[in-house]
Structure formats: C-alpha cells, structure tokens
Amino acid sequence: MGGKEWRIEQKSAFGVDSKLTVAGGQRYTDFDLVASKELGYVVYKDNEAYALQNNIYLRWDLKFSYTINGKKATQKWYIDLQNLTNRKNLYMRTLIPVTGNIGEVKQIGFFPNINYQLTF
Numbered sequence: 835m836g837g838k839e840w841r842i843e844q845k846s847a848f849g850v851d852s853k854l855t856v857a858g859g860q861r862y863t864d865f866d867l868v869a870s871k872e873l874g875y876v877v878y879k880d881n882e883a884y885a886l887q888n889n890i891y892l893r894w895d896l897k898f899s900y901t902i903n904g905k906k907a908t909q910k911w912y913i914d915l916q917n918l919t920n921r922k923n924l925y926m927r928t929l930i931p932v933t934g935n936i937g938e939v940k941q942i943g944f945f946p947n948i949n950y951q952l953t954f
Contacts, residue, residue, distance in 0.1 A: 845904070893916075895916050
C-alpha cells in the first residue's frame with residue numbers, strides 16, 4: 835500500500851498511511867506426542883516435515899499524522915491503528931511434553947498507538 839501527505843500550510847502537513855499484509859499460511863511440522871511424552875522433550879514427526887499449514891496471515895494498519903517543520907526541529911503527532919481487523923494471527927504452537935498439551939500463541943489483535951516524535 836502506501837501513503838499520502840497534504841500540505842496544510844507552508845510548514846505543516848497531514849498524512850495518511852495504510853499497509854495491508856496478506857501472506858500464505860506458514861508450513862509446520864506436527865509434534866510426535868508419544869515420543870515427546872516418553873522422552874520428556876519436544877519431538878517432531880520428521881517423516882511428515884512441513885506437511886501442515888497455518889491459516890493465512892492477514893493484517894491491516896492505518897496511520898494518521900500531523901507534521902510541523904520548524905527551523906531547528908520537526909514535530910510529528912500520529913495515531914497508528916495497528917491490526918484494524920483485530921485478527922489474532924497465529925505466532926507459534928507450543929507443546930508441554932509431560933502432559934501432551936498443545937497450545938497456540940497468538941499475535942496481538944487491534945492495537946491503537948498514539949505517538950509524538952521530535953526530530954532536531
């Protein structure tokens with residue numbers, strides 16, 4: 835995607851930036867639950883390496899900014915709306931070998947980020 839900036843006055847501007855990320859589901863190897871329980875550490879099914887695939891990764895970010903350019907410094911305020919779709923994409927799978935419990939660690943959902951930046 836990209837962004838656009840509009841001049842408001844000679845030394846100030848308003849900007850909008852957008853980014854859409856779509857990626858194919860990452861491939862992964864399943865856990866060998868029996869061997870993991872017996873050995874006490876994570877063992878993978880190497881004979882089925884990368885046979886499984888996660889769902890697609892989707893994330894849309896949108897940022898609004900206001901910039902003032904001074905003689906010795908530039909000030910920028912922005913609101914960065916990260917992951918507007920609130921999709922909790924899969925980060926990784928975990929296994930507790932002793933119990934055989936499989937868990938999933940998800941990425942953060944919607945996250946509004948408000949910032950002030952001073953550059954001199």
